[in-house]
Amino acid sequence: MLRIRLKYLVLLPLLAGFLAAQIVQAATAPPGSVNNPVVSRSYVEKALQPLRDEISRLAAEVAALKAQRAVKFDDVPTTHWAYDSITYMVNKNIVKGVGAGKFAPGSQTTRAQLAVMIVNALQLPTTGVKAEFTDVPASHWAYSHIAVAQKAGIISGNDGKFRPNDSVTRGEMAAMLVRAFNLERLNKAARFSDVQPGYWAYDLIMRVADNGISRGYEDGTFRPANKVSRAEVCVFLALSLDPARRK
Structure with a gap:
């Protein structure tokens, strides 16, 4: 009997050391672990904070997207073929409506209006530049934008004139987009029956x-002489700005 008691006495220091180690481990282990199964509320709050932050960030993004979709014009229903592009352009402050809740998607776009949209899209500064076109006086509503576009090599004119109030054609728009966004010729198979080599905008249209x-x-036509509507401009510019939208 004495031998058995002595045996347990020998084991007591070992058992005490083991228990002490467990206590230290539990004190330093994170709550909820095997060594420290008790989880405090403060620990849970701290552990969940990164998740809350991420949820808040995602909620803000969703709210921003909803705000974008909230842009409405009486004449641009969600079923309109250019609805997404018009919404994209409006939310980037590149183009605005014409007033009274209208966008006038089918209205033609003037050369001055397109110059303004492109300059806005590229976020070019519009101060300290002078236009050199004889038909664009300093009092013209788009003077500074036209001046910047001319200096950047995006637009040009004939006989010193820009013809700012003329409706822009699809061929002219292609030329402006190529110069504005530095579009390269990729020699793909795209061909148009009404745009042949030798046409003044042939290479520019091919790049677009x-x-x-x-x-x-x-x-199979491009119809380069056709006038460009406001809806078409939004589509072309949206695709130029965001390659991810191209399919």
Whole structure:
């Protein structure tokens, strides 16, 4: 009997040391672990904070997206073929409505208006530059934007004139987009039956097509002399600005 008691006495120091180690380990182990199963509320709050922060960030992004979708014009329903591009451009403050809740998507775009949109899209500074076109006086509403676009090599004119109030054509728009966004010729298979080599904008139109900004019409034409509507401008510019939108 004495031998058995002595045996347990020998084990007591070992057991005490083991228990002490467990106590230290529990004190330093994170709550909820095997060594420290008790979870305090403060620990849970701290552990969940990164998750709360991420949820808040995602909620803000969702709210921003909803705000974008909230842009509404009476004449641009969600079913309009250019609705997404118009919404994209409006939310970037590149283009605005025409007033009274209207956007006038089918209205033609003037050369001055397109110059303004492109300058806004590129966020070019519009101070300290002078236009050199004889038909664009300093009093013109788009003077500074036209001056900047001219200096940047985005626009040009004939006989010293820009013709700011003329409706822009699809060929002219292609030329402005190529110069504004430095579109390269990729030599893809895109061809248009009404745009042949030798046409003044042939290479420019091919660059726009190569980069997925325009595929032309279903009948295989590009119709470079057609006037460009406000809706079309929004689509072309949105595709130029955001390559991810190209398909």
